[in-house]
Amino acid sequence: MPVSGIVVRCLDGCADAVAGRIAAFEGIELHGVLPDGLIVAVVEAETVDGEVALVTELQDIEGVISVQMAYHNFEDLEAERP
Amino acid sequence: MGLTRRDFIKASAAAAAFAAVGVPVVRPKGAQAAEEGITWGKAPCRYCGVGCCVLVGVKGGRIVATKGDPAGPVNKGLNCIKGYFLSKALYGKDRLTTPLIRKGNKMVEASWDEALDLIASKYKEAIASHGPDSVAMYGSGQWTIHEGYTASKLMKGGIGTNNLEPNARLCMASAVVAFMNTFGSDEPMGCYDDLDLGDTYILWGANMAEAHPVLFSRLIDNKLKHPGVKLIDIATRRTRTTKMADEYIAMRPQGDLAAINAIIHVILRDRLYDEAFIKQHVNFKRGKENAPYGLKDKEVFNETPADIKNLTFDEYKVMMKQFTPQWGEKISGIPAKKIEELARIYSDKSRKINSLWTMGVNQHSRGVWVNNLIYNLHLLTGKICKPGENPLSLTGQPSACGTAREVGTFSHRLPADMVVMNEAHRKKAAGIWGIDPNKISSKVGLHTMEMFRAIDRSELKCIWIQCTNPFQSLPNVSRLRKAAEARKAFIVVSDIYPTKSTEVADVILPSASWVEKEGVFGNTERRTQQWFKMIEPPGQAREDTWQMIEFAKRMGLGHLFPYSEKGFYKEMWEEYRKFTIGVGKDLAPYEAYAKVRGLRWPVKPDGKETRWRYTEADDANVKKGEGIKFYKAPDNKANVWFRPYEPPAESPDKEYPFWFSTGRVLEHWHTGTMTGRVPELRRAVSGATIEMHPEDAKRMGIKNRDKVRVTSRRGTIVLPAEINGRGTPEKGNVFTTFFDETKLVNELCIDAFDPLSKEPDFKKCAVKVKKA
Ligand code: SF4
Numbered sequence: 001m002p003v004s005g006i007v008v009r010c011l012d013g014c015a016d017a018v019a020g021r022i023a024a025f026e027g028i029e030l031h032g033v034l035p036d037g038l039i040v041a042v043v044e045a046e047t048v049d050g051e052v053a054l055v056t057e058l059q060d061i062e063g064v065i066s067v068q069m070a071y072h073n074f075e076d077l078e079a080e081r082p
Numbered sequence: 083m084g085l086t087r088r089d090f091i092k093a094s095a096a097a098a099a100f101a102a103v104g105v106p107v108v109r110p111k112g113a114q115a116a117e118e119g120i121t122w123g124k125a126p127c128r129y130c131g132v133g134c135c136v137l138v139g140v141k142g143g144r145i146v147a148t149k150g151d152p153a154g155p156v157n158k159g160l161n162c163i164k165g166y167f168l169s170k171a172l173y174g175k176d177r178l179t180t181p182l183i184r185k186g187n188k189m190v191e192a193s194w195d196e197a198l199d200l201i202a203s204k205y206k207e208a209i210a211s212h213g214p215d216s217v218a219m220y221g222s223g224q225w226t227i228h229e230g231y232t233a234s235k236l237m238k239g240g241i242g243t244n245n246l247e248p249n250a251r252l253c254m255a256s257a258v259v260a261f262m263n264t265f266g267s268d269e270p271m272g273c274y275d276d277l278d279l280g281d282t283y284i285l286w287g288a289n290m291a292e293a294h295p296v297l298f299s300r301l302i303d304n305k306l307k308h309p310g311v312k313l314i315d316i317a318t319r320r321t322r323t324t325k326m327a328d329e330y331i332a333m334r335p336q337g338d339l340a341a342i343n344a345i346i347h348v349i350l351r352d353r354l355y356d357e358a359f360i361k362q363h364v365n366f367k368r369g370k371e372n373a374p375y376g377l378k379d380k381e382v383f384n385e386t387p388a389d390i391k392n393l394t395f396d397e398y399k400v401m402m403k404q405f406t407p408q409w410g411e412k413i414s415g416i417p418a419k420k421i422e423e424l425a426r427i428y429s430d431k432s433r434k435i436n437s438l439w440t441m442g443v444n445q446h447s448r449g450v451w452v453n454n455l456i457y458n459l460h461l462l463t464g465k466i467c468k469p470g471e472n473p474l475s476l477t478g479q480p481s482a483c484g485t486a487r488e489v490g491t492f493s494h495r496l497p498a499d500m501v502v503m504n505e506a507h508r509k510k511a512a513g514i515w516g517i518d519p520n521k522i523s524s525k526v527g528l529h530t531m532e533m534f535r536a537i538d539r540s541e542l543k544c545i546w547i548q549c550t551n552p553f554q555s556l557p558n559v560s561r562l563r564k565a566a567e568a569r570k571a572f573i574v575v576s577d578i579y580p581t582k583s584t585e586v587a588d589v590i591l592p593s594a595s596w597v598e599k600e601g602v603f604g605n606t607e608r609r610t611q612q613w614f615k616m617i618e619p620p621g622q623a624r625e626d627t628w629q630m631i632e633f634a635k636r637m638g639l640g641h642l643f644p645y646s647e648k649g650f651y652k653e654m655w656e657e658y659r660k661f662t663i664g665v666g667k668d669l670a671p672y673e674a675y676a677k678v679r680g681l682r683w684p685v686k687p688d689g690k691e692t693r694w695r696y697t698e699a700d701d702a703n704v705k706k707g708e709g710i711k712f713y714k715a716p717d718n719k720a721n722v723w724f725r726p727y728e729p730p731a732e733s734p735d736k737e738y739p740f741w742f743s744t745g746r747v748l749e750h751w752h753t754g755t756m757t758g759r760v761p762e763l764r765r766a767v768s769g770a771t772i773e774m775h776p777e778d779a780k781r782m783g784i785k786n787r788d789k790v791r792v793t794s795r796r797g798t799i800v801l802p803a804e805i806n807g808r809g810t811p812e813k814g815n816v817f818t819t820f821f822d823e824t825k826l827v828n829e830l831c832i833d834a835f836d837p838l839s840k841e842p843d844f845k846k847c848a849v850k851v852k853k854a
Contacts, residue, residue, distance in 0.1 A: 003088070005095030007103055007160060009299065012306070031096045032105070036306065040099045042092050048170060055163060065326060066291070066299055068150070068160040071098035073091050073139075074170070075120075075146035 002048050002074040006055065006067055008039040014063030015039060021061055027054050037065075048074060090116035101152055102159030124151055124679065125613035126603045128171065128596045129164045131223075131477030132296050133605025135679045136161060136168065138597055140616050145172070145597070154679045156274060156609070162295035171595075172617075176579055178592035179621025189590060194622065194632070197589050201546070202636035204572045208543035209241070215525070218245035218533055218542055222549035223253065223479030223486045226601030227610075228651060229548070229626045230485035231658050232643070234497070236630055239515045240639040244493045244502050244527030245542070249550040250479060250486035251530035253441060255839035256449030257475040258487055263385075263450070264457045264721050267499050267666060267714035268487050271695040272436075272472025273607040273682060277301045279470030280434040282427060284314045286338055286456065287442020287845075289745065289809070291322035294440070294476055302326055314427070316341070316416070317442070318743065319773070319811040331424075332812050335741050335846045336730045337414030339448055341421060342455040343402070343727060344410025348425035349462055350399050355429065359464030363710060365717070366393035368401070368724040373837040375447055375731035379535050383837035393724065401724055413727060429463045434471040440478065441745065445845050450838040451725035458722045467697040467710045477606045484604015488667070489658070493527030497661035499714070502526060514660050515642065529840040530556070531833060538565035546574040546633075547583055548626050549593065554582035557831035557842045558796050576626055593626055594619035600651050602675065608682045608692075612675035666695075666703050666714055730846045731834030732795075734814065738848035740778075741815040742794060744827055745845075770827060771804035773817040774851070779805045782853060789854040792816065794847055797829030800854045816851060 010018045015037045022041060023030050027050065032040045045051045058067050090113040097109045120139040127134040135154020139147030148168050152159040161168075181197035182189040192200075208216045219237050221230060225248070237246040261268045277283075277300045290298040305311040305326075315327035316338075324330045333341060349355050370389040374381055393401070407418035414421075428435055437459065443452045453475065460466040460473045477483055490497050500507035503524055512519035528536055534556055536542035553563055566573055566586035575587040578595045598619040602612045619625075627650075631643045645653040655672040662669045668684040675681065682691040686702040694700040697710050704711045712720045734741055772790055784790055786805045791798060801818060811817045818827050832847040 001088070003091050003095050004166070005097070005099035007099050009302070029092070029096075032100065034103060034105065036103075038103050040096060040103065040105075042095045042099075044092070048167070052163070052166070055166070065302060066162075066295065068102075068162060068296070068299065069166045070102040070160055071095045071147070071149045072166055073095065073147040075141060 001044050001046055002051055002072065002077060003042060003044045004051055004069055004073070005071040006041050006043055006069050008041060008058060008067050009065040010037040010039065011063045011065060012037060018061055018063050022058065025054060025057070027051075028058075048077070087116050098149055098152075098159070102150060120147060122149070123597070123614060123616045125597050125616075126480060126605065126611040126680070127161065127165050128168055128480060130294065131479055131482055131606045132156065132294050133480060133603060133607075133609055133611060133680070134161055134165060134296050135611070136165060138616055143617055145617060151679060156605070156680075157296045160296065160299070172578070172598065174579060177620050177623070178578060178580065178584075178590060179623055180592060181622070182590040184588045194624070197591060198629075198632050198636055201574055201589055201633055205241075205544050205637065208572075212543055214241050214243040214523070215245060215527070216542060217241065217243060217544040218247070218528065218546070220530070220533065220545055220547045220550065220552060221246070221248045221485075221491055223248055223250040223477070223482030224549050225481060225485045225491070225626065226599075226603060227481065227484050227489055227658070228601060228654055229630075230481075230489040230491045231497070231654060232627045232630045233548075234489055234491050235515055235642055236634050236639065238496065238502065238522050239511070239517050240521075240634060240637065240642050242521050242523055244523050244525060245533065246491055246527060247493050247530045247533055248482075248486035248491045249530070249552065249555065250482040251492065251841060252555065252844075253444060253478045253841070254482045254487065255492070255841035256444040256446065256453055256836050257477075258492070259450045259839040260453030260457065261475075262499070263723070264454060265696075265712055265715055269483060269608050270472065270474050270606070271467045271697075272474050273693050274300065275693055276436055276470050276472050276474060278304050280304070280436045281308065281310055281470070282312045282314075282430075282433045282435045284424075284427070284435065284437050285316060285323065285327075286437060286439040286452070287317050287333070288438055288440045288476065289317070289319070289321040289323045290438065290476070291326065293478070293745075297476070298323065318741070318815055319809050319817055321809045331416055331420055334413070334415040334812075335743065335815070336446075336448075337416065338443065338446075338452050339455065339725070339727045340405070340410050340413035341416050341424075342452070342459065343405040343725075344407045344414070344418075344421045345425045345428060346455070346458055346462065347402050347405040347410070348407060348422055349429055349459075350402050352425070354425060355462045356464030360395060360462065363712060363719055364461050365719045365721050366395055366398040366724070367391065367721045368393055371726060371728070373448070373728065375834040376531065376837060376840065377731060377832070377834055379539065380532070385838060398722065398724060428459050428465070434468070435460070435463070435465045436471060437473040438476060440476040442845060444475075444841060445843055447731050447834050447836055447843040447846070448725070448728055449836040449841055449843075451723070454723040454725050457720070461720055461722050467694060469694060469699070472694075474606075480605065481603035483606060483608065484602065484610060488604055488662075493529050496522075497658065498665055498667045500661070511661070514657065517642075531835055531840060531842060534562045534565075537571040538562065540570050542571050544572045544574075546576070548576040551577070551581040551583045553586055555828060556833075557828050557844060558833035559828045560797060576629055578623070591629055592619075592621060592623035593629070594623050598623070599625045602655070605680070609680040610669060610675060610683060611680035612672070614676070731843065732832050732847045734848045738794065738850050739814070740849050740851050742792070742830060742847050742849040743811070743815060743817045743845045744831065745817060745819060770801055770818050771807070772801040772851070773804045773807060773809050773811050775811055775813045775815065776805050778813055779803060782851065784853050791852045791854040792818075792830065792849050793852075794830040794832070794849045796832065799827060799830060816849065
């Protein structure tokens with residue numbers, strides 16, 4: 001299962017509310033809400049596909065400015081290469 | 083059992099994210115163990131011109147992880163979502179792994195020898211009967227510097243034709259011409275640091291949040307830390323960028339030409355300019371006007387020295403009197419009051435002003451002019467070459483700057499700002515290449531649009547396309563596809579996946595990509611970044627440089643590439659570097675790049691990079707006491723150009739009442755041959771849509787996701803409507819992305835181009851829209 005460490009940047013004063021919404025996502029672990037409206041979280045899903053679905057949903061939460069990725073580990077994914 | 087290992091990987095992921103935002107966390111001991119066996123190597127991101135630094139984790143010959151590089155000054159440990167899928171882009175099921183040769187309607191597997199022998203024989207045949215200008219090569223801003231350099235030396239110095247073009251003609255050519263005719267040297271004076279240090283950012287038709295996400299984050303960081311920072315979004319479409327802007331100013335397509343002229347009018351009228359700066363650093367010029375649109379084949383338009391008139395500042399002021407704010411409002415749709423306001427912002431001495439732009443300005447039938455006008459704003463107000471205060475032209479492809487522009491893989495260029503028309507330049511290039519200067523043709527080669535039209539006219543007999551997908555990405559693409567399908571030329575395509583271009587190829591060659599080879603990219607801010615090979619390419623896939631050099635050998639041109647196998651990259655680099663030394667474009671020795679996360683040229687004699695050009699504050703080519711010096715321009719002065727308004731090639735009318743524009747969304751990149759392979763990216767934004775203004779949609783009874791037929795004079799296409807989605811075009815405009823292979827939206831686009839840069843205008847043509 002791929003795992004990624006992400007940083008979610010929120011509008012001023014929105015971080016707590018966004019963190020609350022994120023906490024309810026299955027597959028996302030909240031790791032910290034920092035001053036400056038930054039949220040650190042870890043995403044995991046069965047497939048990278050699933051991870052992206054989660055991240056895309058995060059982007060559409062009211063108050064989210066951007067979602068960026070710091071680390072992505074996908075070592076146990078099936079090799080597709082011919 | 084997997085529990086602990088998994089937890090440790092998660093701890094590593096969290097720690098990396100914390101580190102990227104400046105919070106150090108100690109990883110549990112096991113986390114290190116979980117990463118054991120992974121070797122990390124540095125590389126620039128494969129995807130866009132921002133040029134983020136990434137770390138690539140390899141285990142057992144496979145990429146198993148990626149990180150934003152914490153030591154990378156561009157992105158400081160964070161990638162955008164495209165960066166997320168970087169390594170997977172190499173692992174698609176349909177990777178090309180063996181050379182293929184056309185036999186009738188079938189492509190059959192062949193050996194490298196068979197394929198290369200066939201290509202060489204076709205090229206030889208064409209050259210023997212029709213001369214060297216009957217063959218061509220079409221490359222890419224995704225080529226590494228070594229690949230572009232190999233192509234340039236092969237075509238210009240070896241075969242003796244300037245028929246070499248990069249796909250960057252479609253994205254950066256207008257920026258290049260304006261840099262050259264304004265400052266005498268390509269590429270920006272400023273750098274990304276300006277995004278951290280400025281306080282006013284004016285975006286001209288650029289959706290930075292989606293097209294340059296990591297840079298936009300830097301800008302937003304600055305804004306969040308400094309509440310005085312202002313972001314003004316001037317555009318024809320509301321986007322994610324608009325959401326973060328302090329102000330959105332709606333503008334009509336082609337309105338930039340009028341709006342900027344009117345802003346300049348106010349600056350001059352109210353004496354808001356910097357007189358001392360102008361006296362010392364600026365010349366005034368008027369160029370050739372009433373330019374054509376390139377719609378006819380073989381149309382020639384050049385701005386020669388004889389066409390250029392020198393003006394005094396007073397003459398220029400008189401000429402600008404006609405462009406009143408009221409006139410500006412009439413054409414651009416920007417209220418005269420706003421134009422007055424923008425003039426005051428641009429000339430506010432207490433503000434550090436930055437202009438940012440990209441395809442909206444470059445893919446424009448008067449793209450060079452708009453670039454010129456933006457520079458005028460900065461030159462007249464003296465807001466240039468200062469930390470935190472610069473115009474910055476943003477690029478799209480990872481090495482549009484490094485390869486297409488610096489190496490000079492355009493049909494008129496040679497490395498380091500030199501051109502084939504100039505005898506001294508040809509001599510210098512021939513000297514470094516060790517060839518007879520007469521070998522380099524003084525005749526400008528075919529520019530991209532003419533290159534592909536020449537296939538249709540049966541004038542171009544052979545073309546080799548590498549690392550790009552023109553038979554999807556060119557405007558009015560159906561004419562070109564028909565010509566290719568009629569087998570009017572012998573077409574070779576080197577790529578990593580099947581594309582719309584491999585479909586029409588006679589020979590398909592499997593290439594190595596990104597970290598499957600060693601390479602160097604150059605990004606938007608003059609940063610040159612090197613990486614080493616980390617994994618093997620699949621099957622028989624080989625590097626583009628190897629392919630070209632093997633071909634060269636068969637053409638009797640092997641002597642042009644005398645590099646040793648072991649020292650290949652370094653030796654070729656050191657040769658290329660000779661072009662850059664002492665001309666204000668200095669690159670560092672190859673080894674230097676292996677150690678750092680890129681260096682911004684000109685690299686100083688002490689090995690340090692240059693953040694700001696033309697200023698004594700940072701540029702070693704400007705002596706202390708000289709202040710600012712445009713030392714690459716004749717008499718050390720930059721040009722302010724008089725550039726009037728001229729309409730686009732096609733505007734909406736009764737029959738085709740909508741403006742049609744194309745662009746990019748965050749999750750996709752160009753024609754999607756890499757991002758589109760990644761199934762998860764596809765799903766995130768599956769398929770092209772047509773964005774409409776809700777009022778237009780309502781009036782026509784079109785609801786979200788309804789199928790809509792969009793028709794131009796050139797083609798027709800059915801797309802689902804997107805209303806109140808990610809972007810909302812202004813009333814009377816529709817917008818679509820161009821990544822979807824199944825929908826050739828470029829069939830709709832007009833093949834009009836800028837007469838100076840020959841860059842097509844993908845942003846403006848007229849269409850009708852009907853519920854399908
Ligand atoms: S902004 Fe561009 S260079 Fe940076 S991670 Fe995203 S795609 Fe890659």
